[in-house]
Amino acid sequence: MPGSGNLAQVADLIREVAATELLPRFRNLSEDEVRQKRPGDLVTVADVASEQRIASGLAKILPGVPVVGEEAVEADAGLVDLIGRPGERCWIVDPLDGTSNFAAGKATFAIIVALVEDGRTVGGWILDVPNGRLAVALAGQGVTLDGKVVVGAPGGGSPSGFVGYKIRKAVECQLPGVRRRGLGPVSTLRCAGVEYLEILAGRAAFSIYRRTKPWDHAAGALMLAEAGGGAVRFDGDDYAPAQASDAGIIGAPSRQALVEVRAAFEALDLPLAQSAED
Numbered sequence: 001m002p003g004s005g006n007l008a009q010v011a012d013l014i015r016e017v018a019a020t021e022l023l024p025r026f027r028n029l030s031e032d033e034v035r036q037k038r039p040g041d042l043v044t045v046a047d048v049a050s051e052q053r054i055a056s057g058l059a060k061i062l063p064g065v066p067v068v069g070e071e072a073v074e075a076d077a078g079l080v081d082l083i084g085r086p087g088e089r090c091w092i093v094d095p096l097d098g099t100s101n102f103a104a105g106k107a108t109f110a111i112i113v114a115l116v117e118d119g120r121t122v123g124g125w126i127l128d129v130p131n132g133r134l135a136v137a138l139a140g141q142g143v144t145l146d147g148k149v150v151v152g153a154p155g156g157g158s159p160s161g162f163v164g165y166k167i168r169k170a171v172e173c174q175l176p177g178v179r180r181r182g183l184g185p186v187s188t189l190r191c192a193g194v195e196y197l198e199i200l201a202g203r204a205a206f207s208i209y210r211r212t213k214p215w216d217h218a219a220g221a222l223m224l225a226e227a228g229g230g231a232v233r234f235d236g237d238d239y240a241p242a243q244a245s246d247a248g249i250i251g252a253p254s255r256q257a258l259v260e261v262r263a264a265f266e267a268l269d270l271p272l273a274q275s276a277e278d
Contacts, residue, residue, distance in 0.1 A: 084242030110193030124219030152253025
């Protein structure tokens with residue numbers, strides 16, 4: 001695990017990449033700088049440039065530790081196998097979380113970096129690029145948001161939260177009944193990184209996603225755990241970055257909130273675990 005010096009270097013690196021590769025391109029992309037990897041899944045020149053620069057910087061911080069980046073995995077799907085290697089370390093990088101927002105000129109996007117060791121996340125960094133908010137977590141050492149320690153508030157009431165955008169409509173169809181079971185209004189920012197920061201800031205109490213791409217959730221799940229809560233799969237087992245991408249994730253910043261949200265989720269009459277959507 002990196003020490004405090006390394007921690008500062010990672011934070012400095014992602015701020016530098018945001019300033020040099022993302023912000024100058026925001027609302028300044030030409031049509032040929034945006035393409036679809038598959039229907040509805042965009043990538044831009046900013047994603048690629050950001051990942052390359054982050055990977056180069058991380059190689060200097062921890063020489064020899066491989067980088068599993070979202071765009072690199074697009075070219076070589078076998079890279080994800082590095083995440084679960086026993087006794088080994090790797091970085092997980094989302095160079096531009098919220099690409100669809102970025103491409104549409106919406107100021108909701110982030111950089112996410114996680115460090116995995118022996119199959120578990122031991123370090124996490126999320127930068128809300130347009131607003132400069134930074135969350136940092138190290139396993140066993142807590143989580144900070146803009147330098148302030150975050151401790152999750154206890155559950156209670158009908159908490160609001162975030163749900164993966166493709167399953168949101170299905171959840172909303174049941175909201176009247178769900179509210180009676182303890183789950184409040186749901187929304188989506190289409191940017192998991194910023195959603196995790198909103199939870200840490202106390203403006204939301206949970207998130208639920210069916211798809212669990214490691215670059216979206218490894219860092220955020222660690223942050224929720226370090227705040228006093230955690231993240232679990234739909235089957236109740238603890239979240240792990242190497243888990244199957246359709247295992248689902250339910251996260252909250254306190255154990256009480258996590259229990260309450262899980263109970264509400266289980267009351268839903270929705271086959272989310274079998275859904276082919278997000």
